[in-house]
Amino acid sequence: MKKLLVDKNNNDNIKVKVKDVFFGGKEKVIISGPCSVESPDIMIDIARNLKLLGVHILRGGAFKPRTSPYDFQGLQYEGLKILKEVGMEVNLPVVTEVMDARDLDEVIKYADMLQIGSRNMYNYTLLREVGKSGMPVLLKRGLSATINEWVNAAEYIMMEGNFNVVLCERGIRTFENYTRNTLDLNSVAVVKQKYRIPVIVDPSHGTGRRELVAAMSFAAVAAGADGLIIESHVNPDNSISDATQTVSIDSVKDIICKIKKLETILQN
Structure with missing residues (x-):
């Protein structure tokens, strides 16, 4: 059977549309928001600030897979409703994780991606x-997945006729323990060179340390990433989940401003 992610030299690059946002175009797509959906008041505060900065898509986890079953598991269906309402209020598409095929029909009611x-x-x-x-x-990308395994996972989705797939490099597990994961920007360069599918980078999970998020965001863009997904909060230290890797709204603003300058340099 012929693979769907064929050599990009023989086919046009795939562009993925989420409402009015396009992945794989000239503009870098910025996704941001808290790791977990929190109260409506906190979520609307975060979303309004991100909207003013030009963030394209709001993120927030309603179902949270945690290593320990005793950790916060997300607001689940209530979280989905909050995320949807906030996204509509500020006119931002929303992306959230679906963990189980049994929840898919319900999640689709609230998510744009x-x-x-x-x-x-x-x-x-x-x-x-x-x-x-x-x-x-x-x-x-899986914690220990090779690039080939990651791409084949995308093929499973595409074999059902859905080409609206964006890959996300979020770091892999190595022997290094200073950072949460090792952000593999080699994979971004490989995907951009060999395949015609958009790829973005998650420097938050890739490092697990907020002080490294900006630097790895710039490195990701320089490697050719089509966008970034960054965990942010109006009060990062009080974020319910992953506080140590969550950045402030001002940090997101600084990252976006510098990325625009970097894009100008890379295009010359």
């Missing part, structure tokens, strides 16, 4: 189901 998290990259049943949905999909 479905995220497949790192732990579910190998969940081929779920990949097929989101493929059938036709919804735009943000496919995160």
Whole structure:
């Protein structure tokens, strides 16, 4: 059977549309928001600030896969409703993770883009189901996945007729323990060179340290990434989930300003 992610030299690059936002075009897409959906008041405060900065898509986890079953698992269906309402209020598309095929029909009611998290990259049943949905999909790389395995996961979605797939490099597990993961920007260069699918980078999970997010954001853009997904909060230290890797709104503003300057340099 012929693979769908064929050599980009023989086919046009795939562009993925989420409402009025395009992945794979000239503009770098910025996705931002808290790791977990919080109260309506906090979410609207975050979203309004991000909207003013020119962020394109609001992120927020309603279902949170945690290593420990005793950690906060997200607001779940209530979180979906909050995310949808906030997105509509500020006129931003929203992306959230779907963890189980049994939840897919419900999540689709509230999300504009479905995220497949790192732990579910190998969940081929779920990949097929989101493929059938036709919804735009943000496919995160598995913790220990090779580039080939990651690309094949995208193929599972595309085999169902859904080409609205964006890859997300979020770091892989190595022997290094200073950072949460090792951000593999080699993979971005490989995808941009060999395949015709958009790829973005998650410097928040890739490093696990807020002081490194900006530097790795710039490196990701220089490597050719089509965008970034950054965890942000109006009060990062009080973020319910992943506070140590969550940046402030001012940090997002600084990252966006410097990326625009960097793009000008790279285009010359």
